[in-house]
Amino acid sequence: MKFSTREELALPAEDAFAELTNFTRFERQALRRGIEIARQKKILPDGTERIFWQASFRWRGRERRLRADLIECLPPERLLIEAQSGGIDSDLLVDLTPLSPDRTRLRVQLELRPQTMAARFLIQSLKLGKPRLMRRFKGRVSRFAREIEERWKESSRPW
Numbered sequence: 001m002k003f004s005t006r007e008e009l010a011l012p013a014e015d016a017f018a019e020l021t022n023f024t025r026f027e028r029q030a031l032r033r034g035i036e037i038a039r040q041k042k043i044l045p046d047g048t049e050r051i052f053w054q055a056s057f058r059w060r061g062r063e064r065r066l067r068a069d070l071i072e073c074l075p076p077e078r079l080l081i082e083a084q085s086g087g088i089d090s091d092l093l094v095d096l097t098p099l100s101p102d103r104t105r106l107r108v109q110l111e112l113r114p115q116t117m118a119a120r121f122l123i124q125s126l127k128l129g130k131p132r133l134m135r136r137f138k139g140r141v142s143r144f145a146r147e148i149e150e151r152w153k154e155s156s157r158p159w
Contacts, residue, residue, distance in 0.1 A: 001123050001130070005138045006107040007145040011152045013098040016106065017076035019148045020094060023051075030055065087116030088123070108141050 009016050023039065030037045035057040042050050052069040064086055072080035079094040090112050097105040114120040126133060 001112045001127060002109065003111075003134060003137045004107070004109040005141050006105055007142055008099070009104045009106055009145055010102060010149055011104060012101060013076040013096045013104040015152050016096050016104045016148060017079075019151060020079055020096075021073065021075075027053075034058070084115075087114060087119035089113045089115055106141075106145055110137070 027037050027039060035055055037053055037055040039051060039053050042052065044050055050069060050071075052067060055066040055068070057064055057066070066083055066085040068081050068083040070079075071082050072078060076098075077096050079092075081092045083090045083092070090110060093107075093109040093111075095105075095107040095109075097107070099105055112123060112126075114123045
């Protein structure tokens with residue numbers, strides 16, 4: 001199941017990417033929402049370093065665990081995070097395209113892939129409400145884009 005949307009930001013691509021990769025801010029937001037989260041690093045056999053997160057939270061009355069790996073980070077244009085939780089694998093792809101020196105297009109794509117029979121049933125039930133879920137997804141991405149713009153405007157004021 002795929003969700004995709006795009007927004008235009010009134011800031012340069014480099015600054016938008018800096019806001020998107022401010023992982024400490026996202027971790028603090030998760031902690032405020034009651035999510036236990038820990039960022040870790042591992043060294044791969046080829047010598048590169050990979051960042052990943054382990055998180056646990058309550059959802060629908062049950063304790064859930066999530067692992068998210070930062071797979072690709074190409075400043076200032078692309079970010080790919082793969083996550084696994086409860087039999088569902090997901091990919092979150094964020095692309096930034098400069099439109100002008102002061103404008104950037106943000107494209108966010110989320111793909112959910114079930115790995116177990118229970119996850120297949122969950123995804124199938126989500127498909128029944130996909131239009132509503134798509135509106136919520138677009139609304140959250142739009143709100144996030146406005147927050148990025150506001151933070152950037154606040155930080156770039158001369159006083």
